[in-house]
Amino acid sequence: MAGHRECGGFVYDPVARRVGEYRGEAGPYAMLRPVGGGREWQADPERVRPATAAERLSAGVRAANERAGVEYEMSRPPEPVPGCVECAELAARRAAARARFDWSAETDANVLLRRHRTEHHPPAPVTSTSP
Secondary structure, three states, X not given: OOOOOOOOOEEEEOOOOEEEEEEEEEOOEEEEEEOOOOOOXXXXXXXXXXXXXXXXXXXXHHHHHHHHOOOOOOOOOOOOOOOOHHHHHHHHHHHHHHHOOOHHHHHHHXXXXXXXXXXXXXXXXXXXXXX
């Protein structure tokens, strides 16, 4: 990470495969904090590198979605809701696309399933348990 040791700068950790805000060093480690806040993690300072503009943007969008309560993880395909006919149909469409190695159609089915889940199966509201 030569030349990029400014606190608050955004770096990419290839081991964790994520962007973090550089917070300083502790012993042999670079301390990174997730974009948008959260628990710091340790990284090898020789392996982290400055994050690209696209990586910073992606991490910022992910953090904004988490703050807004958007419940999906782009790295994993969405799961169908048990008992929902439309979810089952979209999951079958995805499986058929995967079987014929049609990655574009598989992605389309994932997008449609995420959209359907958001519109028809919203997550339960989070209630505060603090007194």
